[in-house]
Amino acid sequence: MRYKLKPRLSFFLxxxxxxxxxxxxxxxxxxxxxxxxxxxxxxxxxxxxxxxKSTFKGGEKIKLTGKVPxxxxxxxxxxxxxxxxxxxxxxxxxxxxxxxKEIPAFYxxxxxxxxxxxxxxxxxxxxxxxxxxxxKYKQDKKWRIGExxxxxxxxxxxxxxxxxxxxxxxxxxxxxxAIIGARGxxxxxxxxxxxxxxxxxxxxxxxxxxxxxxxxxxKIKNNPDGTFEAEITLPGNAPKDEFxxxxxxxxxxxxxxxxxxxxxxxxxxxxxxxxxxxxxFGPFLLALLICTFGVIMGAGGGFILNPMLILIYGLPHGVxxxxxxxxxxxxxxxxxxxxxxxxxxxxKLGIGVGIFMLIGGFIGPLLNQFVTxxxxxxxxxxxxxxxxxxxxxxxxxxxxEKSKKEKAILQEYLKRAKExxxxxxxxx
Amino acid sequence: MTKLKIxxxxxEFVANMIIGAIGGFLIAVASSLGGFGGxxxxxxxxxxIMGLPIYVVVGSSLLAIFFNTLMASSRYFFFGQTDLLLFGxxxxxxxxxxxxxxxxxxxxxxxxxxxxxxVGIIYLGLKLLGIPWIP
Numbered sequence: 001m002r003y004k005l006k007p008r009l010s011f012f013l014x015x016x017x018x019x020x021x022x023x024x025x026x027x028x029x030x031x032x033x034x035x036x037x038x039x040x041x042x043x044x045x046x047x048x049x050x051x052x053k054s055t056f057k058g059g060e061k062i063k064l065t066g067k068v069p070x071x072x073x074x075x076x077x078x079x080x081x082x083x084x085x086x087x088x089x090x091x092x093x094x095x096x097x098x099x100x101k102e103i104p105a106f107y108x109x110x111x112x113x114x115x116x117x118x119x120x121x122x123x124x125x126x127x128x129x130x131x132x133x134x135x136k137y138k139q140d141k142k143w144r145i146g147e148x149x150x151x152x153x154x155x156x157x158x159x160x161x162x163x164x165x166x167x168x169x170x171x172x173x174x175x176x177x178a179i180i181g182a183r184g185x186x187x188x189x190x191x192x193x194x195x196x197x198x199x200x201x202x203x204x205x206x207x208x209x210x211x212x213x214x215x216x217x218x219k220i221k222n223n224p225d226g227t228f229e230a231e232i233t234l235p236g237n238a239p240k241d242e243f244x245x246x247x248x249x250x251x252x253x254x255x256x257x258x259x260x261x262x263x264x265x266x267x268x269x270x271x272x273x274x275x276x277x278x279x280x281f282g283p284f285l286l287a288l289l290i291c292t293f294g295v296i297m298g299a300g301g302g303f304i305l306n307p308m309l310i311l312i313y314g315l316p317h318g319v320x321x322x323x324x325x326x327x328x329x330x331x332x333x334x335x336x337x338x339x340x341x342x343x344x345x346x347x348k349l350g351i352g353v354g355i356f357m358l359i360g361g362f363i364g365p366l367l368n369q370f371v372t373x374x375x376x377x378x379x380x381x382x383x384x385x386x387x388x389x390x391x392x393x394x395x396x397x398x399x400x401e402k403s404k405k406e407k408a409i410l411q412e413y414l415k416r417a418k419e420x421x422x423x424x425x426x427x428x
Numbered sequence: 429m430t431k432l433k434i435x436x437x438x439x440e441f442v443a444n445m446i447i448g449a450i451g452g453f454l455i456a457v458a459s460s461l462g463g464f465g466g467x468x469x470x471x472x473x474x475x476x477i478m479g480l481p482i483y484v485v486v487g488s489s490l491l492a493i494f495f496n497t498l499m500a501s502s503r504y505f506f507f508g509q510t511d512l513l514l515f516g517x518x519x520x521x522x523x524x525x526x527x528x529x530x531x532x533x534x535x536x537x538x539x540x541x542x543x544x545x546x547v548g549i550i551y552l553g554l555k556l557l558g559i560p561w562i563p
Contacts (some may be wrong), residue, residue, distance in 0.1 A: 021462045028438035074462035086508050100469045101508070178488070273511035280517065287521025288528075295529025302464025302521060307552050308482050315514075316463035320461025322509030328465050331526050339487030346470060346484055349443055350491030353452040353474070357492050360456020365507060367461045377556040381463050384553030387468055391546040395539045403482075410483040413437065 043173040045069035049247045049255035051258030055202060055263050058277070059234025062260065064247065065229050070350075072249040073222040076157030077230060080164075081106035083239040088318075089206045090370045097171040097183055098190075099272045100398065102164060103203050105239040108213075109157050110232060112220040117153040131217065138211050145214070146198060157248045160257070161204060162197045163412035174285040178370060181363045207275075207316070209215070226286070237276045239312070240264035272320045283309065288326075300328060303387060307380060317376040322366050387390075436484045446476055452492060460500035466493050 019332045052063040065353050068074055081104045088099035113132045121303050134154045137143045149155035173184030190196050218232040234243070247255040253327050262277075266271050270277045286300065286308060294301035339345050371379070393399060451473040470493055474485040479494040487540035506512050533541075555562045 006548035013510065041441040101481065162505075185528060226494075247518045253467050262555075267476045269513065271511050271513050273509065274514060280534055281563045283514065284517045284521055287518045288524055291525030292529045292532065293541075293545065295525050297442070297532045297538070298468070300465040301525065302462070302469050303468075303549065303550060305518070306463050307556055311555065317463075318504075318507075319514070321461070322504030322507065323511045324518050325463045325497060325504060325513040325524050326510065327515055329494075329497055329501060330523055332465070332490060332497055334526075335490050336487070336494055338489065343437075345437050347491070348432060349434050349448075349480075349484065350488035351445070351495075352432055352445060353470075353488075354495035356449040356452040356493040357456035357470075357496035358499045359461045359495035362455045362503060364457045364460025364462075365500050365503040365509075367457065368463070368504075368509075370509065374558075376462075377558070379556075380459070381459060381553045381556035383462060384549050386558065389547040390468060390472060391542045391549065394488045395542050395546075400539065405483045409438075409481070410486070413483045416437075 030405045044252045044322055047247045047255035049258055055261040057263055063234050074228045074249055075112045075222050076248040076282045077110040078157045078246040079108045080104045080160040080244045081239045082242040087203045088369050095173050097173050098199055100168045100203055103207055104161055110155050110216045110218045113217045119132050134217055143211050145201045156251045160244050161200050165200055168199050181366050183303055238262055240270040248423050274315045317373055318368055342421050344417055443478055456496040
């Protein structure tokens with residue numbers, strides 16, 4: 001019996017030591033926490049911020065409440081998605097090409113509509129209601145995000161994207177280099193905080209374009225007892241998963257970020273490169289309808305599909321071109337295979353012209369990155385008008401007469417080609 | 429050098445490669461910039477401008493365009509601009525359209541289809557150009 005007790009005893013001892021270690025660890029942590037306490041008290045004033053829900057659906061109202069330190073009021077609410085997208089921009093002034101893969105797929109600053117921006121201009125403080133500034137910028141088609149952030153004081157709320165961005169790549173380009181199909185000479189990535197902040201704002205403008213899409217005027221109810229209430233809604237096409245929300249009073253006084261999760265359920269899906277959530281059947285039906293129509297008229301679907309995707313869903317033109325273009329590879333390859341089986345391809349002609357089209361295909365996608373949405377729309381619009389003219393010309397009596405004859409010859413040749421092939425197979 | 433001799437089913441044709449090269453290049457730049465196939469432009473280039481008969485052109489133009497599509501697609505892919513989900517949906521739509529299209533086409537007058545398409549394309553083009561009175 002005694003022998004059996006011994007291991008139990010030693011086990012008990014070990015257990016005691018184990019408990020002691022854990023306890024002492026706790027004790028140590030508590031000591032540390034105590035040591036930290038005085039420091040937290042000297043930390044800047046904080047806004048308390050809560051939301052009435054942690055997950056939401058597109059279009060759903062989210063109520064934000066909280067408490068502000070005495071003498072302050074909430075002026076801005078910043079909403080940043082954790083999902084990131086790639087955005088690039090060519091600066092026309094110095095021909096520098098900027099690219100970042102860490103631009104939030106969704107970003108908004110909500111501004112209290114009764115906020116008065118105080119701008120210190122060389123010592124004299126100017127006061128201007130933000131409503132006025134907002135209206136001015138909303139009507140200006142050539143608005144610049146940097147100017148608005150400064151004028152409205154909203155730059156104090158422009159926090160999260162700058163914090164989360166690690167790198168912005170820069171290339172120095174020239175027209176000649178672009179023609180060769182190169183982005184240019186790669187420069188050192190931006191490192192200066194101020195430069196990164198400025199360029200991040202510009203890339204955000206490049207992505208969202210519309211002034212009203214980034215900045216929203218709203219009512220933020222600041223009660224006399226220091227509590228506040230606000231309501232925000234995010235659109236249904238916002239990216240899925242987590243969003244960071246911040247309430248900001250001024251440069252030093254803000255809340256800790258809270259996390260809201262956007263629930264995206266099938267049939268709505270999130271397109272990771274485009275950075276938008278959409279009902280999956282929408283683009284599918286659009287593609288099916290337009291491509292069917294394209295097959296009937298013999299012009300392919302991309303002509304109509306691309307502008308529709310841009311106009312209806314607001315997708316970036318680079319992503320539209322980059323995703324629609326490869327989708328015709330299969331049908332083209334199948335077509336080439338079928339024609340080649342009956343010997344209906346002149347390889348000499350196809351490759352001869354094809355090599356130059358290969359070079360063109362090398363340059364086009366780069367130009368796509370260099371043009372703005374407006375320029376893309378302009379070029380595309382003109383191409384469509386030329387195409388329409390071509391199509392109308394093909395319905396004129398003279399052309400129909402000519403093509404009828406040609407089609408008859410084509411059918412004849414196709415028939416002969418097929419027969420020749422069959423004969424070959426039989427003789428084999 | 430600039431004249432390319434093509435043999436096709438026992439017949440011989442001469443293609444002016446200067447026009448073919450410049451035209452093909454420009455069409456390829458425009459179509460890969462926009463992200464569409466260049467078919468409706470390449471076929472008139474080879475037939476109307478270069479004077480080749482349609483039966484030589486149908487297959488060969490497809491081959492030429494394929495070079496452009498392949499190069500542009502890979503460029504877009506490596507630029508990180510291809511959304512694979514969107515691509516998948518578009519590809520399924522395009523391939524299904526390839527089966528449905530020809531069945532419907534038999535019942536329709538191609539001339540009227542082209543006219544309707546032209547009206548739609550003009551509308552879309554003007555909208556893209558930002559003409560103010562277009563709804």
